[in-house]
Amino acid sequence: xxxxxxxxxxxxxxxxxxxxxxxxxxxxxxxxxxxxxxxxxxxxxxxxxxxxxxxxxxxxxxxxxxxxxxxxxxxxxxxxxxxxxxxxxxxxxxxxxxxxxxxxxxxxxxxxxxxxxxxxxxxxxxxxxxxxxxxxxxxxxxxxxxxxxxxxxxxxxxxxxxxxxxxxxxxxxxxxxxxxxxxxxxxxxxxxxxxxxxxxxxxxxxxxxxxxxxxxxxxxxxxxxxxxxxxxxxxxxxxxxxxxxxxxxxxxxxxxxxxxxxxxxxxxxxxxxxxxxxxxxxxxxxxxxxxxxxxxxxxxxxxxxxxxxxxxxxxxxxxxxxxxxxxxxxxxxxxxxxxxxxxxxxxxxxxxxxxxxxxxxxxxxxxxxxxxxxxxxxxxxxxxxxxxxxxxxxxxxxxxxxx
Numbered sequence: 001x002x003x004x005x006x007x008x009x010x011x012x013x014x015x016x017x018x019x020x021x022x023x024x025x026x027x028x029x030x031x032x033x034x035x036x037x038x039x040x041x042x043x044x045x046x047x048x049x050x051x052x053x054x055x056x057x058x059x060x061x062x063x064x065x066x067x068x069x070x071x072x073x074x075x076x077x078x079x080x081x082x083x084x085x086x087x088x089x090x091x092x093x094x095x096x097x098x099x100x101x102x103x104x105x106x107x108x109x110x111x112x113x114x115x116x117x118x119x120x121x122x123x124x125x126x127x128x129x130x131x132x133x134x135x136x137x138x139x140x141x142x143x144x145x146x147x148x149x150x151x152x153x154x155x156x157x158x159x160x161x162x163x164x165x166x167x168x169x170x171x172x173x174x175x176x177x178x179x180x181x182x183x184x185x186x187x188x189x190x191x192x193x194x195x196x197x198x199x200x201x202x203x204x205x206x207x208x209x210x211x212x213x214x215x216x217x218x219x220x221x222x223x224x225x226x227x228x229x230x231x232x233x234x235x236x237x238x239x240x241x242x243x244x245x246x247x248x249x250x251x252x253x254x255x256x257x258x259x260x261x262x263x264x265x266x267x268x269x270x271x272x273x274x275x276x277x278x279x280x281x282x283x284x285x286x287x288x289x290x291x292x293x294x295x296x297x298x299x300x301x302x303x304x305x306x307x308x309x310x311x312x313x314x315x316x317x318x319x320x321x322x323x324x325x326x327x328x329x330x331x332x333x334x335x336x337x338x339x340x341x342x343x344x345x346x347x348x349x350x351x352x353x354x355x356x357x358x359x360x361x362x363x364x365x366x367x368x369x370x371x372x373x374x375x376x377x378x379x380x381x382x383x384x385x386x387x388x389x390x391x392x393x394x395x396x397x398x399x400x401x402x403x
Contacts, residue, residue, distance in 0.1 A: 006109070006110045006111070006112065006272065007110075007273055007285055008105075008106035008285065008286040009109075009270065009273060009286075010282070010285070010373065010400070011047060011280045011281065011282060011283060012280075012283065013192055013266070013268045013269070013366070013369050013370035013373050013374075014193075014194050014267055015039070015120075015193060015265065015366065016035055016038065016194055016263075016264050017193050017205045017207055017209065018209060018263065019205055019262060020209045020263075021126040023126065025209060026196075026198055026203065027126070028263065029199070031127070032061075032072055032127070033072075033075070035124065035265045036072070036122055036265050037079055038197075039265055040080040041080070043118070043269060047269065047280055049278075050278060051082055051083055053275075054082075054086050055114040055116055056086070056089070056105070056108065056114055057073045057074070057077060057117070057118045057119075058089055058091065058105050058118070058119045059072060059091070059119070059121050059122060059362070060120070060122075060366070061090050061092065061122055061123060062092055062094060062130070063123065063130060063133050064090060064133065066127070066132075067127065067128065068122070068124065068128045074087060074088030075088075091104070092362070093390050093394060094390030094391040094392070095327065095359070095361050095365075095389060095390045096302070096365060096388040096389065096395065097361065097362045097365065098120055098121030098266060098362055099365025099366070099388045099396045099398060100291065100365070101119040101366065103289045103291070105119035106286045106289065107289075115272050115274055116272075118268070118269060119267070119268050120265065120266040120267040120363065121265065121266055121360075121365065122266075122362055122363050123263070123362040123363050124263045125360060138151070141233065145234050145235070148297060150235055150238075150296070151227065151235075151299070152300050152391060153226055153227040153253050153258060154231065155296075155297065155299020155300045155301070156299070156330030156332045157225075157227050157250060157251050157332070158239045158243070158249060158297055158298050158299075159300070159333060160252045161248070162243065163335060163336055165332055165335060167221070168221075170257045171220040171221060172217065173257060173331035173334050174220055174256050174331050175216070177352045178211060178215055178352065178355070178356040179213070180349070180351055181211045181351060181352025181353075181357050182356070184352060185208060190208065190371065191378075192367075192370035192371065193206065208357050210356065210357060210358035211357060223255055225251040225252060225253065225254055226253060226254055226255060226258065227251055227253060236248070252331075253330050253331065253332070257330065257331040258355065259328065259354040259358070260354065260357070260359060261360075262359060263360055265366075266366030268369055268370070283377070283402070283403060284373050284402050286399070287314070287401050288314050289397065290306055290397055292306045292394070292395050292396075293392065293395070297393075299389075300391075301333065301393060302388075302389045302390060302394045303326055303327045303387045303395045303397070304341065304395070306397035307326065307337065307341055307385060307387045307395075309397070310385065310397040310399055311385075317342070318341050318343045318344075322347065322376065323376060323379075323385075324337075324341075324384065324387075325349060325372040325386045326348060326349060326387050327387060327389045328353025329354070330355075331355065334349070364388060365386065369386050369400075372384045373402065376402040383401055384399075384402070385399050386400070
């Protein structure tokens with residue numbers, strides 16, 4: 001864990017709506033460049049930020065090819081007409097990328113290397129589909145099995161098996177996520193959303209599109225398990241060989257209780273206290289952060305492991321934290337987090353998670369940070385944790401305090 005000795009302050013956190021990652025999605029006609037430009041422009045307008053003060057832009061993006069390739073952090077700045085003096089770097093730590101971008105930015109500020117950084121992420125999954133980069137560790141089944149590099153849903157099914165979960169339990173997580181997200185959207189709780197204009201469809205996208213408020217538990221129960229075929233092709237055998245107390249892998253995850261693919265981008269403005277002299281108003285302070293790698297066969301268990309380490313190293317328990325935004329990387333992962341970390345239901349993902357809201361991989365961590373700060377402010381609370389799971393067991397967690 002990195003305990004930050006100097007103060008890394010969050011001055012603002014904004015995002016686009018999450019669009020459905022398909023051709024008829026509201027953002028599907030908008031490039032990653034255009035999506036990020038809308039946020040750069042909005043951040044300048046909201047805060048009065050002098051762009052010349054920005055010393056770096058750090059963005060997470062998982063599928064770095066086509067229009068998302070070639071260092072989208074720097075090229076999007078060129079597209080947006082920002083000063084040539086602003087550098088940029090794009091990173092990939094799988095689905096933890098956006099949160100790691102925030103963590104890296106905070107560390108640069110903490111060590112005095114920069115006074116003002118933008119961090120966040122982008123993923124246009126309708127335009128650059130997941131796995132379209134054909135990375136060998138995912139595209140070659142033999143190589144993947146030999147190196148224990150599994151698909152995320154296979155890991156979630158193993159977590160469900162280890163936790164002794166039923167289909168009804170995982171579907172209930174998905175149902176609650178949908179209901180909470182729908183209520184938050186109706187009540188206008190997602191204050192960090194910046195509307196985006198789609199000139200092809202001639203429409204403004206103003207709200208998250210993936211939410212299915214009408215879905216019922218009966219609807220969820222009708223959906224077929226999605227990862228059983230992968231299991232039959234060698235994944236089950238590998239997982240059982242290392243978890244020999246299990247008789248079988250329970251294939252419980254479906255399209256309904258798994259994260260929804262989405263298009264979105266997020267930006268977080270991080271700096272030291274000197275930015276107050278420029279008229280910027282602090283919203284939160286980053287207190288601590290950690291990154292771990294847990295069991296690769298569980299794939300998406302890193303969120304729970306990172307949060308546990310973060311709290312233990314800081315000498316805290318879940319009772320000391322007001323709100324948790326934990327990556328809803330499949331329903332079983334949420335149950336694992338809640339059980340092992342002893343998080344009460346009224347503190348965890350209170351406005352829904354990515355099962356309902358959508359998971360634009362490289363942008364998710366940045367979006368979750370904005371959601372947490374908005375909700376801490378709305379409830380007049382003080383401490384929160386954001387944590388994400390990435391492939392191969394990776395997890396990142398960040399502790400913040402509202403100012």
